[in-house]
Amino acid sequence: MKPIAASFLPPVALDAKSSTPMYQQLSDWFRRAIIDGQLRPGQRVPSTRSLAHELKISRIPVLSAYEQLYAEGYLETFTGAGTCVASSIPGGASKPSGAKAWSAPPKVAGHSAPRRISQRAALMHGPPQTWLSNLGAFRVGLPALDHFPLATWSKLVNRHARHAPIEVMAYGDPMGYLPLREAIAEYLSTVRAVRCEASQIVMTTGSQQGLQICAHVLLDAKDLVWMEEPGYPGAHQAFKTAGAQLIPVPVDHEGLDVAEGIRRGRGARAAYISPSHQFPLGTTMSATRRLQLLSWAAANDAWIIEDDYDSEYRFSGRPIASLQGLDTEDRVIYLGTFSKVMFPAMRLGYMVVPKDMVAAFYAGRDAADTFSSTLYQVVMTDFIREGHFARHIRKMRGLYMERRTTLLEAIQKYVPHELEVIGAEAGMQLVALLPPDVSDVAVSKKAAQKGVSVRPLSLCYLNPPERGGLILGYGGAQLQDIRDGIRKLKSCW
C-alpha cells in the first residue's frame, strides 16, 4: 500500500509549563488526532527532525513520542516513504469525520437514556441510605470503638508488619490462615457449641461476602429461599444477586415460623436465619422451631444458612448454642464475623461448612476475591491466643448492658408512649415500633438531618409492613449521646 501524500498537520498545542512531559503531550495529541480523524489512515506525518523544528522544541521528546506511537500501532514506516498513520486504523472509527471535531475536548457522559445493566443490578438499587451518615447514636452494627484495646492491637499489628515474612505478603490460602482457623474452631466449639474442625472453616472478608459465596455455591437462578420477615437487607441483596426468589417467612416470639415456611414454599432450596439473635427483631429461635427447621431441611434436601452475627453479647444467661451444633445431617452453613466483636474496618469473617462441601466453597471463595488480607489474620490469631479476645468480649458485654439500660431509660423518660421497644435481651441494637401511620423512612431522614442515625425497620421487609419502626444501635454510642439522641428523635415525627 502506498502512503497518501502528507497534508497540513492540524495545529499542535503544547504547554511548556504543564507537569505532563512534552513527549507525552505530543503522543496524546497524535493519538487524539488519529482517533478523531484529523490524521487519516495512511497519511504521512512530518519527520521527527522537521516536527521538532516546526514546534521549536528539542528532537528528543519527538523521538520518544513517535517511538511510543509505533509501539502502540498508531504510526508505521514505509521504506523510502517515511512515517505514516497506520493504514489499518479504521477511518473515523470512533467519531463521525468532521473538521471541527479535533479541537473540541472529548465528550464524556451525558447519555440520554439509562444504559443496560443486569436485571439483578436493577433490583439492588435502594433508596439513599441516610442512616449511614452518622457514627454514634444510633448507628446499627457499630461497636464501642472508643473502648477497643487499640494499644494492644496496634502493638501486634506493628510486630507483624515490621517483620512480615514473604508468606504474609504473597498470595495466601483462599481458605484462610490455618492457625487462625484453628483458633476459631476452638472458640466456636467452646463458646457457640459449633461442631467443626479447622478444615471446615473458610475465612471471608465478613458476613456479607459469606452470604454472597453461599448464594453462588448453593443457589441457581429462580431457586426459592426462605427469608426471615423482617430480616437482614444484606442477605436480601446477596441472594438477589444469585437470581434467587425470596420467600418471606414471618418471625414471631419463637423465631422463624417453620410451618408457615413449609406452607409458602416446601421445596425451597435454602433458608436464611439468624436464630441466636434475630435481625432485626432480636428474638431467639426456640428449640422446637430449630428442630422443625432441621428436619424440614433433611427431608427436602435444603440448606440452612445460619447467620450468627453478634450472639457473643447476651445479657441474661449464656450465649444461645448455635443451630449448627444440633445438626446431625450436615445441612447448616454457619456464618460468623469479627466486625461486631472487633471492629468493622478489619473485614474478617468466617464460615463453617460441611466437610463434603469444602471443595465447592473453596472454589467459591477463590472466585469471590481469592483470599483475605493476611496481616489481620495473623494479628487476630495472636489476639485470640494471648487471651485479649475473651477479655475484650467480657468487657464489652458489661458496657453494652449499661448502654442498653440507658437507652431503655431514655425512651421511658422522653417517649414512653410513642415508642414500643422489642428485642432488648441481647446484642447491640433494639427495635422500637413507631405509632401507626408514622413513616419510619421519613423519621430516619429527619433524624439524619439532626445527626441521629436510625435505620427504618420497614426496609428489612420484603413486603411492606403495617407498622414502621426504628432500629436503634447503642453499641457505638456514649451514654450522653444516647440520651441526647432520644431527645432529638422526639421531634422527628
Add this chain to the structure above:
Amino acid sequence: MKPIAASFLPPVALDAKSSTPMYQQLSDWFRRAIIDGQLRPGQRVPSTRSLAHELKISRIPVLSAYEQLYAEGYLETFTGAGTCVASSIPGGASKPSGAKAWSAPPKVAGHSAPRRISQRAALMHGPPQTWLSNLGAFRVGLPALDHFPLATWSKLVNRHARHAPIEVMAYGDPMGYLPLREAIAEYLSTVRAVRCEASQIVMTTGSQQGLQICAHVLLDAKDLVWMEEPGYPGAHQAFKTAGAQLIPVPVDHEGLDVAEGIRRGRGARAAYISPSHQFPLGTTMSATRRLQLLSWAAANDAWIIEDDYDSEYRFSGRPIASLQGLDTEDRVIYLGTFSKVMFPAMRLGYMVVPKDMVAAFYAGRDAADTFSSTLYQVVMTDFIREGHFARHIRKMRGLYMERRTTLLEAIQKYVPHELEVIGAEAGMQLVALLPPDVSDVAVSKKAAQKGVSVRPLSLCYLNPPERGGLILGYGGAQLQDIRDGIRKLKSCW
C-alpha cells in the same frame, strides 16, 4: 397439658477434668438427649436439687444449665409439676427413636451421594492447582517481595494503626477512602492516560473482586461475553459465576481479533480484554484493534472490561496508554490492582467506571462485601503521596528487566530447542511453548514435585489448544533460583 410421669434418666457422664465447664457439659447432655429422643417431649426431669445430689456436684452448675435450657426452649415448667422437656419439641425429630442412639457420638459426614450445589459451582471445580505450592521460581503474579520497602511501609502502617481514629475502624464508604481515590485518579491520568475523576473510582479487594462485581452489575444469565483465548482463568471463573456464556475469541500479535469476535458473537453483552499486556501471551493490542473494539461496543450497546493488571512494567518504551482513555462513549470499565506493584496480601484494587454507572457499581460493591479494609487504604494514600510508590515502581522495573534477561539466558543455555519463548517485552512473566505432544499439565505436576512452580498454558484456554506451554513468572524469583529452576525443568518432560 399434663406432664407425663418422670422416668429414669439415662446415665449422665460428666468429666470433672474437662476444660468445658460443668454447667455446659450438663446442658450439652440434656440438649443431645432431648434431640436424640431419650428424653421425650413433656417428660419430667429431676429437680435441680435432686439432680445435683444424684450427680454429687454443687447445685449451682445444675441451676445454670436448667436456666440456659429454659432460655433455649428445651425445658419448660408447669405449676405444681416441676420441670419438663418442652412439649412442643418434635418427637424424635432428628433421629429415628431407638434406645441405642443416645450414647453414640453424633454422626457427621459420610454422605453416600454428592449433594446439591449450584450449576455454577459445579462448573467452577478445577484440577488441583499444583503450581500454587511454591513461592519463587516461577510463581506467576508474585512480585519481588524481598525488595519491597518494608521498613517504610511498616512505619506508615504503625503510624496509622496506633492512632486510628474511629473513622478508620468503623464502617467505611463502599466506594473506598476518598483521599486514596483522588491519588489513584491522578496517577491513572498521568501514567495510564485514563480519563477519570475520583468519583468514578471504586476500591475493591483486587482484580478478582472487580471482575466479580462487573459480572453481577453488567451481565444476566446466558449473556454472551467475549473472552481472550487464551485468557485469564480468574475472569472465566467470575463470569461463569454470573451464569454468562463465554465466547473464546483468538488472540494474535495484535491482540484480540475483533473481526473474529464479531463473527462468533456480534450481539455479545461484553468483552473482557487485557490490552496493555495480554494475559498470558504478553501481546499489546494494536491501535487498530482498540478502535475496532470501541466501535463494535458503541454500535452494539456492549461493555468493555479492560484488565490492566501489570502494565506498569514495560521494558522498552513507556507504558502503553489505556484503552479507557480512547473511549469517547463511556463503554469501558477499567480494572487495576495493587497486588502486583505492591504485594498480593494487601488485597487492594480499583475500578474506574463510567459516571452514569457509579450508582449501579456502588450497589454491586456493597453487595459483594460492603467495603475494603480501611487501614491499608489510608497507608497506601500516604505511600503514593510521599513519593514512595513512584520510586518503588522505577526500582522494580529495573529489577524485573534483569530477572527477565537471566530467564531468557537460562532458557537459551539449557533448553534452547525445547522451549519457544513468546511475550517477553513487559510485565513479570513470559510464556514458553512446549514441544508438540508434551502435556503442560503433566510438566507442571512434575515440576511442583521438584519445587518449581509453572502454570500450564492450556488451562488458560476455553477450548483445549493444539500445543501446550508454561507460564513462567520471574518477578518473585532470585537470579540463582531462575537458573536452577530452568535446569530442574529440563528433566520434567
